[in-house]
Amino acid sequence: MNEETKLEYYIGQFTDGLIGYVPNLIKAVLILLFGLVIIKIIRRVITGIVTKKPEHDPTLLKFILDVATWTLRGFIFVSIIGALGVDTATFAAAIAAAGLAIGLSLQGSLSNFAGGLLIIMFKPFRIGDFIEAQGQMGTVNSIQIFSTKLITPTNQVVYLPNGTLSNNTIKNFSQELLRRADILIGVGYNSNMEQVKNVIFSTIKNTELILQEPAPLIEVRNLGENSVDLMVMIWCERANYGKMVSEFYQNIKAGFDAAGIEIPFPQREINIKNNGNLLQ
Known part of the structure; x- marks a missing residue:
């Protein structure tokens, strides 16, 4: 051939x-x-x-x-x-x-799949909830087979493995209708505490987004290096949290200024010696 x-x-x-x-x-x-x-x-x-x-x-x-x-x-x-x-x-x-x-x-992937099943079954969060987990905060965009997709407040996309997510702490900001803000305020040591509390309560009453029930609470938390620190605990509807905190800071600053209450800042007294003599 x-x-x-x-x-x-x-x-x-x-x-x-x-x-x-x-x-x-x-x-x-x-x-x-x-x-x-x-x-x-x-x-x-x-x-x-x-x-x-x-x-x-x-x-x-x-x-x-x-x-x-x-x-x-x-x-x-x-x-x-x-x-x-x-x-x-x-x-x-x-x-x-x-x-x-x-x-x-791929044991990790199987763990992520099982984690996804646990999330679906026990519902620690749902699509649309705002959560904090694994050092990340964002709105849940989707729960996929192996990972959960978050959209951060700065519009970045974060994927969290379901296995790790289901086995660690999850902070869900969307499950409750009301949310409490804990705001630390420092005033000068020469301030009258009763006057300070009156100004704060007046500001709370006149800030529209702050709820009067549950009742707001003010406590002295610390005698700091430069200030007396008070913790102001106030409630609002979940959706109004960011705006409420911003308005409260603005209003409390105006209230303190009107009442002559000092908001202190860190101060240092420096003494300089020259050949053992203190210079003034």
Whole structure:
């Protein structure tokens, strides 16, 4: 068999094999297209079932959709492999062995998945809540399979691993309707404490966003190096917290100025000696 005959033989073999493989390719493409349609239908059905409830949880819906989507994609992938002529039993055994190895190396990811389930079940926070965790503060944008997405007040995106998040302290600022501000104010030692408290209570009464119930409270907390420190504990509606604190600081400054009450600042007395003589 000369070179030209060999080439024609190999081309013929390749063409016959390709033609024989076309039905498998067509089957695989149809499975892919059909599978994608099925995923869309199932997502719509799940969304319809969950959103029928009067108080449906967007967090739970997002998590269920993610898990269902990735599970169905796995089935579609295996089906396509089978349609292409790969032995699915052998492939499944290889996947199982690889899965074990990957599982051992990705224990953190499995922990994050379990953490996501715990967050969904016990609901320490929901989408839209403002939380502080792992040294980060922000509004919960989404709870994903492995991580939770926060949007910080400066509009940065932070992803917190669900495993670490579910096993550590979470401060949720959105669960309660009311919020208390603890504001430390220092006044001079020569100030009359009764007058100071009267000015503060008058400021509280005249600051519109401060609630009178629960009752505000003023306590002397510390005799500092330069000032007498008072803790002012005042309540407001959760949504008004930042604005209320700002207005209170502005009003208390004006009230102290009008009453002649000093807000002290750190001072130091320095004595300089020259050859043992104190210089004034």
